[in-house]
Amino acid sequence: MTAETQEDARRRRRSRTSIKTSLRDLSSQLSLLNHQVGRQLGLKDVDLDCLDLITRHGPIGPSALARRAGLHPATITGILDRLEREKWIVRERDAVDRRAVTVRAVRDRTAEVLRLYAGMNRSMDDICARYDAAELELLADFFRRTAEAGRGATDDLSDA
Structure with a gap:
């Protein structure tokens, strides 16, 4: 390896470490923000998380919500109650199959x-205003892939 490529490798390692540290910091800050939002709304953290999933992916069935949230169905029942x-959510029965709820x-x-x-x-x-369209697309791709990696890691731990 030449001196330049060794320096490039060191720079890439430092950048990867910096990105991982920044993502951990972001995770902590967003968790604190979500906690404050939930506190002001009178919601537990897990209730706010589930409300967000319902808002983004709903209407949704309780079983699908439990899978997305990584929670036991009985836990979801308490949260939905x-x-x-x-009055944050409504449960609606299917007109054909009265047992089915969304x-x-x-x-x-x-x-x-x-x-x-x-x-x-x-x-x-x-x-975001500081970035051009191509940079924003790159960032969006990075965060999308990071979220997918997080889902995969969560699934792996859930299966263990």
Whole structure:
């Protein structure tokens, strides 16, 4: 290896370490933000997580939600009971198969959540404004792949 390629390898290692450290910092900060949002809404962290999944992927069945959240179906039942009691979600029975239930977020309540994330969303818009379209596509691809890797690692641990 030439001196230049050794230096390139060191630079790449430092960059990879910096990215991993930054992702851990981001994870911690988003967790703290989510905790504060949940506290202001009167929601447990796991309830807010499930509400987010319902909002993004709903209407969704409780079993599918349990899989996405990585939680036991009985745990999901308790979460859905709390969310329904506080009018964050509604459970709807299938007209044909009355046993089948789907869950959807209550649109009016979703605005409360978005209001609390408005500051972070503005900050993200400001940060994104510093990048051109090609850089944003690269970043979006990186985060999409990172999320997929996280899902895969979570699935691996769930199967163990």
